[in-house]
Amino acid sequence: MLQNLDSGPVPSPEINAASAAQKAHVLVLGGGGFIGRAVVADLLGRGCRVTGLVRNTPLPDGAVSVRGDIRDFDWRQLETDLPDAIVHLARIPGRRRLSRWWAGRQGKRASKRLLRWLESLERLPLTVYVSGTLVYGDRGTLPTDESAPLNPIAFQRDYVKAELPFLETLGRLPVSVVRPPWVIGPGSWFQQFYVQAARNGGKLTQFGEGQNLMSLIQVQDCAAQISAVALGGEAVRGRIFNTCAVPALTHEAFVRLSAEVLGCGITKVSESELRRKYGQTVYEALTFSMDVRSREPLIGDFPNRFPTAEAAIRASL
Template sequence: MSASDITMGSEPTMHVFVTGASGFIGRAVVAELIAAGHEVTGLARSEASASAIKDLGANVHRGDLDDLDQIRQGANAADGVVHLANKHDFVRLEVSNRAERASVQTISDTLAGSDRPFVLASGLALPGLGRSSTERDPNPAVGPDSPRGGAENLALAYADRGVRVIPVRFAPTVHGEDDHGFVSVVAQAARRRGASVYPGEGLNRWPAVHRSDAARLVRLGLENAPTGTILHAAAEEGVPVREIAEALADRLGVPAKSAPAEQVAGEIPFIGRFLAADIPATSQITRDLLGWRPTGPTLVEDIAAGHYDQP
């Protein structure tokens, strides 16, 4: 399949079950799917989540990541599944990892033998390569105690069991208005400390993608990607961390300073160690396959727009 094969409306509309539908990325994905003519049902664990999903024009299916029977029912009733939900418990990572693995196992088992698409969120943090990671690089996370519970590799094992599995490796920074992810946490640390800190010389790089571009990629993958295709949601291959710190410093009115990587990791638990990692990633294979062309603002542009000014 070439980029010329990917055309809007080339696939029939689907009924799509989306977990994490009320989240930062999820809301953009739901809106993108509905705009393309798909029917969407979103998993909601609370009244607030249900209200947000309804406001987008989607149906609501009540449940959460611990309610595997509800996840099974939602997946079974749909033509395809987009799995974005995660507990994001950075204090008890084993809880998040095991819940992620259990939900992916449940969805995969439910879809087995049906050839229905299953798009699942994965991560682009593949440090230590000494180069930009590509879609062909294997994910080293295997087993329930590994990052995300090894869910990407678990799902890929179903590619020859009648599931059209499409892992989407999201950049660690999916940015935009109302983002409360990594960059928001880094901004909060800068406010507390009175300085925007970067590790060492700050030359290490983070991939980034605007959430509108990420949402469009999820839709394109759901509609067109062959089974076993790994997609990279990275519009910017690698933004130097010093550039991010300096942009935050300008907006917050604090100085940008260098600090030892260990200090940064200690001051910003969990996220600090990623901040010190060099994890550039290319999305060229993804772009060539699906004709995906990011058009959203860059990370620095979003910081300059004031999206990270407030806690």
């Protein structure tokens, strides 16, 4: 299995939002996405100057939109106004197995091309690559921090290819990696599968016995932690960060709490039915178990706004 190239925790960087972000220029790749828009909004709130590379979706007011695709964008266009940091949230999507395999290869090629451009610069911006904790695989009840070996499952079997070039540069280039767990918020999977189901008079779905652990973070807290890493300078260089906020709870407890907040019932789907209907990849993505932790003080000491599952759910309606 692949191993993380990490060497233990460092003291928490002292990040003063007003001073660290003052006039800082941050480029957000994929700024029009679910997490990307929240990161752009958080950075603007800190006083940063924000540019976002987007394909179609416009950015929040106050940010500068640049249209392009990470597969062929001419990074040299940025050299006249070089960012101080880059947050990489852009993804090449793939809906089916073959297209995901191809997306992974394209993502890896795009990552290498971006890194080659960075290496050509005299002043290298800190680049924060945002991945996901699904790269650790199904961990059962084991606490999973940044030292866990990589064992990607489900969609990450293909998408992790785009992350590998960044892992290979840790310690050599100013690169950091951030891995969020389940990110909950308006417009997310939670909106689609839970809120809409409740509003349409349906029931929330529990998969199997529901004893697998889920680690949650509300999108605003996730964005704030990503921003803090992007503004962390030398103290975060070469580090891996699992974003954390809500203590892990079982899938059963999450569905039950969501049903209470939304005022609806619950229906159960067996794991065998889930696998038969949607295939192995979706089955793994919906039933894997992980108790996500972080050994980084920057994350452990972070002042999250929504530190409980109920608060995160209510903030996501």
